[in-house]
Amino acid sequence: MQGLEKKIKDRASELLQSGAVDGIIGWEKGQFEYDPTPAVFTKETGLDNLCYNNFCGANLSKYLVGKITSDKKFAVLLKPCDTYSMNQLITEHRVNRSNIYIIGIGCNGHLNVEKIKAQGISGITAVSASDDHVNISTIYGDSKLAKKEILLGKCEVCRGNVHVIFDELIGEELQTPKPDDRFEMVAKLEAMTAEERFKFWQGELSRCIRCNACRNACPACTCRVCVFDNGRSGIEAKANASEFEEQMFHIIRAFHVAARCTDCGECSRVCPENIPLHLLNRKYVKDINEFYGDYQAGDIAEQRNPLVNFGDDDIEPTTVSDKGGQK
Amino acid sequence: MQEVKEFKPNIVAFCCNWCSYAGADLAGSSRLSYPAEVKIIRVPCSGRVNPMFILKAFEKGADGVIICGCHPGDCHYNTGNFYARRRMALLYSMLDFMGIEKGRTRVEWVSAAEGAKFANVMNKFTSDIIELGECVKLGDIRCKD
């Protein structure tokens, strides 16, 4: 990983120096090993702080949305899964492709610090990972954890090491984690009774504090003005006034990104209440695959998504609601 | 003697102007009765029905929401009901996934000539909703008096 970071820095430096780009969108070192944050590097000198480690899970593609009207050119560091979001943004004209230089970088899975902490580990000073294991140095000593246990949710269901769009690749040889069945949890919920499902979601969504982190992180939530902030939409609301509004916010949010969501998992990653929001999106992904044939948002640019498309013999909503989840 | 208050559901029917609203008119002019709990909102096309409308209706106290449009292939605007079909299939599936009773939402295709079908659909839907009872899962805390 460290070797890769070096390569990225060198390349970034070259790009800035030559004037090929006006800025690099990457991750900046935080206070600790495990809290790098997305940042724009416009000066070579700042590149010292650019990092690429086991905690660079954030999807940077959305940061280009804000640059759509800029006449400057930016390079962006994208892991394989992030490139799907980029492709989708290009399809929806939410970024200006000609002003973007995409550096596809290799990935062998990123870690969830909360999961590490949950194992009772604190005072982390350094983390190094192999394909299977992670060595964690702390001020109290070292420990070794199975990597699978502490991966980010989205890495557990990794979609592979292919960059669907890029201008150049660095470190693409890295081995991405072997994925679990990403629909397992959705299927498990489907198999519950309606009552159980209701209880489950009530329990999860009642924790929502409406901080909008999910919305802000989501690379599909790129509306200039969100419908919930649009005074003419009839559903504008700054905060949840009732349990109903919690449900409504999340149903509408999931619906608005349905068929556009690349299943990048950012929503759940950033949720301060650890609500598994990605399950709502993933339910739509699963339904869309089952109803209209397999579809992956962002794997090809400029394709019509299933919600702006139709077939003559599509499944009837009545069939869907009559059948419903199991039981 | 204890008075048993009969449950009167609140049902919103979104009907497209060209087929289903006309079908409802035909049910009217043919004097085919259906429950008065069903109240129709005219929209140009089933493709105009935003999932937000449906959720809003539940929030405001609806116990059932039904969308009626032209038969697939016969949409006045060619394709509106095809989109509606996909949107509603996904929305209904999500409501079910969140544990909301699946009978509270429905889509039916009713042509301008199907007055009898309109009445039948509304009779059936209303009796289904009565069986489900008041909608409490959606709009838990809505004002009740």
Place this chain on the structure above:
Amino acid sequence: MHKNNLKEEIIRISGASPNKCMKCGKCSATCPSFNEMEIAPHMFVDMVIKGRVEQLVMSDATNHCLSCFACVERCPRGVEPAHIIEAIRVIKLRQSGAPQITPAQIASVIDTEIPQQALVSAFRKFRK
């Protein structure tokens, strides 16, 4: 039983819809037992509509319907005359409790070739 109740009972038991009849006579045109029945199939339907059901219950015509379903098959309105006739026969048996056939009678008609099934059917049809 009041005759209106009787009419309702016939409709309930038969599951048929006499009001759909458009009086075309196709049932009677089709019936192989037409000449055996003092009341023809179309009249059964018509008399049920008009509520003249006592006369039907009195009649022996029900015992000559073969339940061959030719009228049911061909009726353009889906009226199912054979089902109406059967309902009247059933009501008649239930009301009177008097079977149209008794084991004692069997001896006289029985021959060596008669299949069991004929006896089973006849007993099912004519007794309660």
Place this chain on the structure above:
Amino acid sequence: MLNIGVFVCWCGSNIAATVDIDQVVAAAKIQPGVVFATDYQYMCSEAGQKIMRNAVLEHKLDGVVICACSPRMHEATFRKNAEKSGLNPFMVEIANIREHVSWIHKDKAVGTVKAIALVNAAIAKVSLNAPLISGESSVTKRALVIGGGIAGLQTALDIAEAGFEVDVVEKLPTIGGNMAKIDKTFPTLDCAACILTPKMVDAASHENIELITYSEVESVKGFVGSFKATIRKKARYVDEVACTGCGVCMAKCPSKKSLNEFNCGLNNRPSVYIPFAQAIPNVAVIDPQSCIKLTRDKCGLCQTVCEAKAIDFTQKDELIEREYGAIVVATGFQPIKVDKFDELGYSQNKDVITSLELERLMNAAGPTGGKLQKVSDGSHPHDIVFIQCVGSRDCTARGKNYCSKICCMYTTKHAMLIRDKYPDINVTVFYIDIRTAGKNYDEFYRRAAEDYGVTYIKGQVGKVYEEDGFLVVQGSDLISNEQIKIKADMVVLAAAIEADPSAKKVASMLTASIDTNNFLTEAHAKLRPVESPTAGIFLSGVCQGPKDIPETVAQAGAAASKVIGLLVKNKLVTNPCVAIADEMLCSGCSNCFNICPYGAIGYEEKLVNDHGIRETRRLAVVNPALCQGCGACSVACPSGAMDLLGFTNKQIMAEVDAICKK
């Protein structure tokens, strides 16, 4: 806040009998914004409209709610009235308390409660209405008629006479339709060919009419005033211009075993053929199913013998694109297949035929040269039995619910013609009811019974079977209460008629609505009988429902006059209820663009000033001339930037609110 006026109509007793008008008025009065509420016996009458106009002026109303019948009925009336009083017509909303309340809820208390809810919804909506201004669109001065039977031809001729160009698209190789097969017409017994063929010639020679035969409309796009149609002209394998119609190819063609469709399959025709002698265009066509050259690449004899060099085996289907201002559907009918009614023995006995087959057997241009003879052996029949309502008035899966309307009269015509020409033939008609509503129709039927000695038996037939070389017809004689058996040499079945199978596809293509029997639906059963609910689409002939020839011709003329009324306009007023994108909210994501069926949404790079930030953005722009107002885009838009005027998100939610308030 607007000043809203509410006007509750009694519709005589139609509404007032089951809705408490006073309560509705009282409830409306206390709604926010309502400054005036009243009721009147007939709001749509001039007196009623005047009440509304006066109130608008007196109370300075800027929003009006009419509580009356369906908006599909009188929305336009009240909008026009609003305009007269200086109010924007789109500041009027209708609460439908007739079709949706008073006519279906017998309990007055229940009806009143629902009426109040609907009125409140309309008030809630109108308080969010904004004045809308209609735009204009142009009219292509050309009409398309689909179907070249008597209905289509009459419509085309009338439109052409008014000076507009008309294309007639006919799916068969010749125009003429079903009427061309008929020998005589009721109740005058004049010769069908003598009426029809001159019309066919007129159509062919009219400078404003183009006949596009052996062709089908494949797709139609656009809207009233500017439709774009794609027409598939099927390969005839014969050069339509070069062919002289000499018929030599027909005589020489060695493949002569194809059933002659024009004669209902009663005889055969060659693979290269002219459908009938008076066909228009009078040119040959090759049947690719049976032609030896086209199926096995042998023969080609016709090509050799054709002096005009008209045979062209390489011909391909051709696509023609045309623009039209109006489209007339005249797709007609066909008799149903009667082999599902085999108790009547159609598929088991050659001498059981349909009425249309009898028509060909009695036609001088038919397979027997007009000599009535048994199909089985060509002998002279002595007893002919007609059976009415085969498949008509039949609510089972094998029949049609409706009365086919023409059979009583044409059977009477057949019976009379037979008795007239062959007095030795006994004619019996089994009927359920004889329906003769029409000028001189009942007189015609009585003549058949009284003067021509046709025997009419009230009752249906249960079985037709062959015995000893005769047909036995076993039926009911309901008057004498007998089951009777009649010997016959021929039995003629009055098969129900059904909409032509192409009607369903055509209706779907035109987004014209269709009923459960595949007949096209009229915009209003009484007031707009020749218009489809879809603007610019008109109905002519049996495609709308069973009709005889006089009715068809009358309706064809009516459809033509509606088309002329449309084409004569230079501009049409467009519906202002169109989509509109909010520049401040649009993200330029293209969801709406992808979904729009009319191509009405485009994108522009536009300089915007968003709270002081000036930048150029990619924004959706709706072309109001193209937008038809379906609103599908407004749902595809996640931010709510796209909305639909007249049916905005806020308006619909306000209605939802009002309705759900308990």
Place this chain on the structure above:
Amino acid sequence: MIYSYYPGCTLKTQAKELDIYARRSLDVLGIKMEELADWQCCGGVYPIAKDEIATKLSSVRTLNQARELGRPLITLCSACHHVLTRVNNDMRTDKNTRDKVNTYSKFDTPYEGETDVIHFLQLLRDVVGFDNLKAKVVNPLKGRKVGAYYGCLLLRPSAELAFDDPENPTIIEDFIKAIGATPVIYSHRNECCGGYIAVTDKGQASRNVDKIIDSAKNKGCDELVTACPLCMYNVAANAGEGKEITIKYFTELLAEALGVK
């Protein structure tokens, strides 16, 4: 695949031929059919009255047995086929009957009409295939003019029986052709023989049968075949003086053609 088989009462007694020849023929045709272990009487006639539930129970027990074996149920007797098919259809489509029967019967799983009831002739047509049958014939019945006598119960009501065109059936004629004989089509082949009326009014049965025989002879039938013991009985025993005609079960001709009679 193995088929379950429901013989019914009469096939064990008066109509043994219908049963025996069917079994022998199937051996030749290579189809395995096992008689249900303890079948009950179908009830003889279909209970038309909507409120008669008890009279449907015995049929349902049989149908449920077949379901438990998971095999289609073959019938031979027209009456049994008619009753089982229609009761099965009620169990599929009529909630009232289904609920009441299941409440009473207490099967482990409620019966909902899962069993497929197939008449032996349908088996020959749809599973064996008449062309294949023809190939197995060793003794074609050349020159025999055979009339198919369908009667009423196999064909009607066609919406439920879905056996063949009720007014112009062809299945038995196709069968006759396959075994090498010449089918004769006559008008009264789908008319009722009188059925159980023979028990109470022989005269009526006789009058019915005579019409059928007249119609058959008129068209040149030498013999009739049937699938129904009632038809067999009425034609054989109740024909008027001088009207008699040979009538056999179709399975007898089948066995004869296959050389196992």
